[in-house]
Amino acid sequence: MRAMPEGFRWGVATAAYQIEGSVSADGRGPSIWDTFSATPGAVRHGDTGAIACDHYRRWKQDFALLSELGVSAYRFSLAWPRILPEGTGQVNQSGLDHYRRLVDDLLARGIEPVVTLYHWDLPQALQDRGGWTNRATIDAFARYAEVVAEALGDRVPRWITLNEPWVSSFVGYGSGRHAPGIADGRSALLAAHHLLCAHGAAVPVLRETSGQVGVTVNLSPVRPVTPEDADAARRVDGCQNRWFLDPLLAGRYPEDMIEWYGFADAEPGDLESIAAPLDFLGVNYYTRTWVASGDRDVPHPVHPSLDAHQVLPEKLPRTLMGWTIEPDGLRELLVRLRTDYPGLPPVLITENGAAFDDYVDPEGGVDDEERIAFLAGHLSALADAIDAGVDVRGYFCWSLLDNFEWAEGYGRRFGLYHVDYATQHRLAKASARWYADVVKRNGLP
Numbered sequence: 001m002r003a004m005p006e007g008f009r010w011g012v013a014t015a016a017y018q019i020e021g022s023v024s025a026d027g028r029g030p031s032i033w034d035t036f037s038a039t040p041g042a043v044r045h046g047d048t049g050a051i052a053c054d055h056y057r058r059w060k061q062d063f064a065l066l067s068e069l070g071v072s073a074y075r076f077s078l079a080w081p082r083i084l085p086e087g088t089g090q091v092n093q094s095g096l097d098h099y100r101r102l103v104d105d106l107l108a109r110g111i112e113p114v115v116t117l118y119h120w121d122l123p124q125a126l127q128d129r130g131g132w133t134n135r136a137t138i139d140a141f142a143r144y145a146e147v148v149a150e151a152l153g154d155r156v157p158r159w160i161t162l163n164e165p166w167v168s169s170f171v172g173y174g175s176g177r178h179a180p181g182i183a184d185g186r187s188a189l190l191a192a193h194h195l196l197c198a199h200g201a202a203v204p205v206l207r208e209t210s211g212q213v214g215v216t217v218n219l220s221p222v223r224p225v226t227p228e229d230a231d232a233a234r235r236v237d238g239c240q241n242r243w244f245l246d247p248l249l250a251g252r253y254p255e256d257m258i259e260w261y262g263f264a265d266a267e268p269g270d271l272e273s274i275a276a277p278l279d280f281l282g283v284n285y286y287t288r289t290w291v292a293s294g295d296r297d298v299p300h301p302v303h304p305s306l307d308a309h310q311v312l313p314e315k316l317p318r319t320l321m322g323w324t325i326e327p328d329g330l331r332e333l334l335v336r337l338r339t340d341y342p343g344l345p346p347v348l349i350t351e352n353g354a355a356f357d358d359y360v361d362p363e364g365g366v367d368d369e370e371r372i373a374f375l376a377g378h379l380s381a382l383a384d385a386i387d388a389g390v391d392v393r394g395y396f397c398w399s400l401l402d403n404f405e406w407a408e409g410y411g412r413r414f415g416l417y418h419v420d421y422a423t424q425h426r427l428a429k430a431s432a433r434w435y436a437d438v439v440k441r442n443g444l445p
């Protein structure tokens, strides 16, 4: 038995655009993901979030699944375009009312709502004015936080300002593989900085509520394939991990990367605001990053393309996303955080999960043993990190439901519950029953 500490929070996580659907209902405005997914070639099979899991209408039945799992917490995101359809200006009360109902139902079930304000669905109206490359979006986010804090501030125990600013900036504005589909290095850096500033502007606003405040970053330990690749690996670590951890936890950008990027867009006071004290750090972990510089093209001056440098060791097992399965990477990154960042607040694992080739068998079940093994391995590594002294307060499995997997569309299933998109029928996979038992035991059997 690998028991977690007393009071450890067990949860599952989702995000608005990936599950809600109803993209034009009750006053919702368009987001950059509505625009991007409607762009031919942007998303596999031309999939969009227009319907997704129809969760906007089926949320009550989905919340019954949370009770079935026995989780003590549920992480989900608010759709900014439901609350402020134009990103700023007029508030849409229907949007706020929807999320009030969700939060109140969770509380009535004894489940802690952990609310992400921004999980990539920027109102298109803001992108029309430059989006995250426009410094004015910082103030728009702060106003959004004020509106949400006023409406829900008395009943949400944990707030997450941003989900994965690295993805929003370097993938959305640097490689163009995510919305808004811009492939420009300097835009990625500007977007990253403004996202961090937006986080810093929202922290004092949310701190006025009764809830704790944190931010979620995706972290991946970086390994050189050969010793000659050490410099390239350090650059990728600088881009993917340190470019966000250093400002958030130490109030500075990493010197080696400032030089590499030639970055000079921080204004006086920005770094102090970004480094506002956190009640917790959300960490999303999925895999390690293996880097080989080799004789490939010179890495992009801003965003060393992981594709060009991602050379995965053949012997390692992978998920359907092509990501190597490396549970010990979770222990490694948590111990590194504790070692490198003395100001590290308590940690929540806000996402961990995997996509495998799930299918409904002739008996009507989904026997996803690979997912059970993935989760068991990562929970064991998490227990190792806690035994090593890292203060981890909770774990959120990604995801409750199969859902819209961004540029991969519906072809990649991460859910504990299988979703038949033709009928919207939810079906507990074997991993759902396994996870419910882990939650009940407060640890691995």
Ligand SMILES: OC[C@@H]1[C@@H](O)[C@H](O)[C@@H](O)c2nc(CNc3ccccc3)cn21
Binding pocket: 015, 018, 163, 164, 167, 171, 218, 284, 286, 351, 398, 405, 406, 414
């Ligand atoms: O891909 C699985 C999930 C995704 O569904 C979540 O919305 C998102 O928060 C999330 N982040 C990662 C981490 N890594 C990542 C790397 C490159 C592009 C996108 C995500 C995985 N995931």
